[in-house]
Amino acid sequence: MKSIVHRIPLTKARINLGQVVRRAHVNREYFILEKDGIPVAGIMNVDDLEDYLELRDPALRKQIGKSNAEYHRGKARAATKFLAELRPTAKAKK
Numbered sequence: 001m002k003s004i005v006h007r008i009p010l011t012k013a014r015i016n017l018g019q020v021v022r023r024a025h026v027n028r029e030y031f032i033l034e035k036d037g038i039p040v041a042g043i044m045n046v047d048d049l050e051d052y053l054e055l056r057d058p059a060l061r062k063q064i065g066k067s068n069a070e071y072h073r074g075k076a077r078a079a080t081k082f083l084a085e086l087r088p089t090a091k092a093k094k
Contacts, residue, residue, distance in 0.1 A: 005030045010040065 010033045013020050023029045024043050031043040054060055070076070 003028070003030060005032060007032045007034055007039070009033075010035045013043070 004027070006029060008020075008031060013031065013033050020031055020043055024031060024045050028045050028048065032039045033041045033043065055064075
């Protein structure tokens with residue numbers, strides 16, 4: 001999915017704020033707001049923002065790097081096996 005980035009004047013964004021926010025949320029479009037042609041702010045879907053903020057966390061980036069290294073060394077397992085380990089056994093339910 002290709003990201004669509006729109007550059008719009010701040011005054012236009014203010015007048016059409018509801019539509020801009022809806023498009024950012026529903027269509028996952030990005031908006032760069034400009035004042036006198038200078039970018040000053042951005043609008044994006046909150047899920048994308050949360051992902052961006054998480055990836056700025058050094059501890060999380062370190063964990064992702066470690067996981068990628070383990071995967072490339074062949075330490076990966078099938079998702080079905082992993083999910084089976086997470087499910088409680090019949091004995092544990094009783």
